[in-house]
Amino acid sequence: MQIINFDLEQELWMQEGSCVYSDTELFFPVGSSMKALKQAAEAKAICNECDVKLDCLEYAIRTNQDSGVWGGTTEDERKSIRREYRKSGTLVNF
Template identity: 75%
Template sequence: MLKMEFEQEDWMLEGGCVYSDTDLFFPVGSSMKAMKQANEAKAICMECPVVTECLEYAIRTNQDSGIWGGTTEDERKSIRRQYRKTGLVING
């Protein structure tokens, strides 16, 4: 996930993606390959010790591309809508 512009936060160094293939976290398009990459990235996120911090950061800073906190861009849209209404980041 670390190829977008953002401010570095301490929790990022603990991310499960730090030593993973960055391309997995930024799949391009909706091809089978891209979907497979997204699923692989999400599987890494599900084991990540900072998944909550990551998703909160992505919502708070409006990260609209890539996999963050185990979610795709589309999945974050509804989380973001909820966040605007309630100030809470709720996944699911």
């Protein structure tokens, strides 16, 4: 018998994300070209309207998501947030 292990709480917030029906590629821009920057800005605009933005950001920080737009932040923006999160255990400066 195979036991399927998943975090029900995690599954629930993900289903409520504003990006559920968006193009996944939009949230994973590659490089720093004008096209990629525009893509990231478009993804962040969707995040800013998302009801689970903080859940998403905290998940990205806790699980070290090092690519893509999560919780309205790019990977570079999450580096400083991650440093603070490790010190305090909360998303203090967000």
